[in-house]
Amino acid sequence: MEWETVIGLEVHVQLSTATKIFSGSSTAFGAAPNTQASLVDLAMPGTLPVLNKAAVEKAVLFGLAINAEIGKRSVFERKNYFYPDLPKGYQTTQLEAPIVGRGEVEIQLEDGTRKTVRIHHAHLEEDAGKSLHEAFYDEQGRGMTGIDLNRAGTPLIEVVTEPDMRSPEEAVAFARKLHAIATTLGICDGDMSQGSMRFDVNVSVRPKGEEKLGTRTETKNLNSFRFMDAAIRQEIRRQIELIEDGGSVVQETRLFDGDTQTARSMRTKEDANDYRYFPCPDLLPVEVTDADIERLRAQLPELPDARAERFMQQYALSDYDAGLLAADRHIADYFEAAAGAAGDAKLTANWVMGEVSARLNAEGQDIRQAPLSAADLGQLIQRIKDGTISSKIAKQVFDACWQGEGSPDEVIDARGLKQVSDSGELEKVVDQIIADNAEQVAAYQAAEGAKQKKMFGFFVGQAMKLTQGKANPQQINELLQKKLTP
């Protein structure tokens, strides 16, 4: 039987505010446990939440970016359940009246197909703390659980899609697009390794052509595109096998373990909590006026789609290249700055997507920490274009610059990498090669067509060897052609 997969996502996007959503504590990552937990974050008796306006504004910016209805009067509710890293015994979140209503996000697949994923809503909420199950022991040596409340109260928006995706590729494309939008807006730092964006995937399968949705499962805790892809593929396979073996899918929540790359059942629908949501009496409804919306709309940066479109128009880049470059605000900024300095957008795009991206990926770095500035990359490309260095030497220069040896011009000077374009000097080189390789010259002159063409490479190679790669290839070609022709 042919199966169709149906996927919906819930994405937790950590908002990059300086302080928490309901307290003045810092949200900075990596501090010593419980040093960024105030009276409010610790849920001390008598403490009360005060809403961080910056979190509301970031949520509204997101809503505007996905053409969503903005909740003019959104309401915080309490989701009640007990867990040691949930200090109040409830999470303050939104349910009936979220800050962001229906919207949509367009995705593009590698084959160029476009598709719209509908957003059901996005709501503001607070993150929980963390339970640390390792390395805590009491006096008797029994294992204990440590609680770190630094993350408790970090503002999140949870973005909930309609079940509009039909493959892992579409789901990943959506996730990447959401990442691009959030980072371009500057509402999220996008650092997946620190949990800045986390995905829960709802997956079900149904026979192709069937209207009715199959029973879905939710896999939680996916913090990379790769894990998400792996988890969805596994879950599709698991569900199809279950059904084909005569079983049925049980509605359940599954937890993905990044270390083992497998998911296990966490709880079924039967033992799901009754969260007893009700409006939080400590917080007033959040009013967003038309004036607020217009003020924020005016702050919207150029979004990934618009920027990609412009890259195609302005720099004559392909649809795919433009989309890739525009997906990350900082990469796009870097590209534009470098292209301006280089005066060649296409070549700059190749360098940014090639060498620069490869280096960043290998070193796990962000483009903002790249040791080679956009201006320097532009300079490097200029030197290729003006013939100072060859593309091959340019890679050497790039490496040296990345290692901090200076600007491209400094490296070229210091290492003497300047291309030899002096025809007198090159002529001497060519003469010497001909003199040293009489046998090969004779063989070359006797050969014809493709064979001769192939042998020509030998002489170019010799020239590059003698000049340590600095010979201007075009000039060498011309000189060799001239001198080898009897």
Next chain:
Amino acid sequence: MPMHRKTLTELKAGLDAGDFSARELAEHFLARIDTLDPQLNSFISVTRDQALAQADAADQARAAGQAGLLNGLPIAHKDIFCTRGVRTSCGSRMLDNFISPYDATVVERMQAAGAVMLGKTNMDEFAMGSSNETSWYGPVKNPWDVARVPGGSSGGSAAAVAARLVPAATGTDTGGSIRQPAALTGITGLKPTYGRVSRWGMIAFASSLDQAGPMATSAADCALLLSAMSGHDPRDSTSVHQPVDDYSAALDQPLKGLRIGVPEEFFPATLDDRIASTTRAAMAELEKQGATLVSIRLPSVDLSVPAYYVIAPAEASSNLSRFDGVRYGYRCDDPQDLEDMYKRSRSEGFGAEVKRRILVGTYALSHGYYDAYYLRAQKVRRLISNDFARAFEQVDVIMGPTSPEQAFALGAKSDDPVTMYMADVFTIAVNLAGLPALSMPAGMIDGLPVGIQVIGNYFREGQILNVAHQFQQATDWHQQAPAFGESA
């Protein structure tokens, strides 16, 4: 006249005149607490050293010409207010070991005004109760008859003020917890408009209803205290930006032209005749001063008890979730696992009434029952607010009895929570609507005080204090003190 028979206003004048020092005042009242409170149990903690230090600081501030509004005046705080470095128990075993790391806004403001805190008063556990019998620290006795309850939940504050162990105290009122004990002990207590006084640092029972207010022996004293307690607090999102009136300055307005609404619903056929006639006599006194009585209807207030006993427990069930034994407060011995720790810490840490309300509230919010209970109760709440809004188009204040009964015997209702809840019938509607209301003594029956209630429109605390003050200028019910401790 001994210092403890003076009102706060008189003590303030005495301090200003140099008749006595803040230290002398503090020592006098601390001595009374030491001698007499063992019979009343109105204090959970007495903070002698801190009180004397604050009194000395107040005397120094006065000498330096920097006396604040309450400089050197002794007060007590209900043990629901967080006080830095001092146990803040909320009347519960759950918080018996809890030393607050911070001060509530009310505590901070009164301290900044120069008040001297003598201690923390007893209360029903987590403010849940109308008799002060649910406290982990044992029941409080009514100084008019120590076999009777002082009312609740601010019963410790009420009994302490009535017995003149302290000239004034703070209370909190979620469904009548300031006004009902004030009525049962013959003192004056004011529940301000919701949002008038900051809730920061006041341990939450039902957040949308809780409000702090003053308890003292006169309306003038309550005006003085309210001036110090009130005002916007950025740490409480439900605190309002409304400017604070000069409550003391408004006291002397004549009542000519005042329209007093008398709701039929506050005088049901079942009401004790003597309480009804005491209330009517008080209103007749105000009529004599130029006020007119207007008969009004508040048709939805009959629904206020059931609505309240859904909304308040619902909010409480969530508010009390933080008491889980994880970060502070009571934790059971030797828990076997997480669930065991939660279950036993909460089972052992909370008393029966608190557990009852958590269960009721959890039920009311649960899936499938939410619409029938919580949502419907919220609709009733709106109807009640609308009733009051319509009434205030015709009248300036609304009056009636505070409680359908006087102080009852200890233990009389311990096994009958619903009868206990029904006694909140006159006070609860005010909390549901968020209005300000005051209770003051207006008569004695069988040697026990009777309280009447004056309800005002939003932020008209000045007006109800004015009405009460004018009544107290013409009568002396508020000056009557129990014989308790007279030999001391």
